[in-house]
Amino acid sequence: xxxxxxxxxxxxxxxxxxxxxxxxxxxxxxxxxxxxxxxxxxxxxxxxxxxxxxxxxxxxxxxxxxxxxxxxxxxxxxxxxxxxxxxxxxxxxxxxxxxxxxxxxxxxxxxxxxxxxxxxxxxxxxxxxxxxxxxxxxxxxxxxxxxxxxxxxxxxxxxxxxxxxxxxxxxxxxxxxxxxxxxx
Numbered sequence: 001x002x003x004x005x006x007x008x009x010x011x012x013x014x015x016x017x018x019x020x021x022x023x024x025x026x027x028x029x030x031x032x033x034x035x036x037x038x039x040x041x042x043x044x045x046x047x048x049x050x051x052x053x054x055x056x057x058x059x060x061x062x063x064x065x066x067x068x069x070x071x072x073x074x075x076x077x078x079x080x081x082x083x084x085x086x087x088x089x090x091x092x093x094x095x096x097x098x099x100x101x102x103x104x105x106x107x108x109x110x111x112x113x114x115x116x117x118x119x120x121x122x123x124x125x126x127x128x129x130x131x132x133x134x135x136x137x138x139x140x141x142x143x144x145x146x147x148x149x150x151x152x153x154x155x156x157x158x159x160x161x162x163x164x165x166x167x168x169x170x171x172x173x174x175x176x177x178x179x180x181x182x183x184x
Contacts (some may be wrong), residue, residue: 015058017050019068019079022086024055039106039125051109052083052090053097060098089138096136096165099173110134114147115154116165133158135178136165152180 015031017024025047026032032048035041040058041050050058058064059076066074074082083090093116100107100117106125110116110133118130135151137143148164155162155178162178 014062015064017055017064017066019066019074019082020049021082023049023051024064024066024079025049039108039120042109052079052086053094055079056083056094057098057101089136092136092138092167095167095171096134096173099165100134107134114151118160119163131160132163133160134163134165136167136173139166139168148178152178156180 015026015035016028017026026035026041026049032041032043035050035058036043036048040054041048043049050064055064055066056076056079059066059079066079068074080090080094083094087093097107097117100119104122106120107117108120108130110118114135115133116136117134119132119134120128120130133151133155135148152162164176164178166174166176168174
């Protein structure tokens with residue numbers, strides 16, 4: 001199967017979502033079941049939401065139709081602009097997310113200390129915890145060393161491996177394993 005298709009297969013459902021200020025909400029039960037079983041979205045207060053980077057990825061794969069509050073369809077660029085309004089690193093985060101998903105990983109939100117994502121080994125989602133935490137940065141953009149130290153410490157405390165995803169100027173993600181240096 002090619003990496004990008006314009007038609008959905010019988011096993012892939014085309015979901016319909018409604019744009020909010022911070023995410024995309026999906027209401028249809030069959031779409032929710034299909035998406036959540038593949039590691040997309042979260043459910044809070046009986047509402048299933050997709051983060052912007054998930055919605056962008058699904059929109060790019062033609063698996064999601066997004067409409068605004070007036071019912072007008074939102075295209076990829078419009079969705080990206082909404083994401084950029086809430087996150088200055090929107091494009092970098094989306095590209096890293098897309099890269100990891102295309103490699104077959106289930107990618108979920110990170111939790112604190114600048115951690116953008118947590119990724120699950122192929123086939124481990126829902127069965128095991130995430131083994132890796134991802135910190136995404138853009139090549140050439142300065143990052144305070146304390147931010148990196150905090151991320152490494154958080155990973156150590158959770159017994160996870162930190163992966164630094166650096167988005168280069170050509171839009172390609174390069175992944176580095178990060179660990180503290182200890183002297184004996």
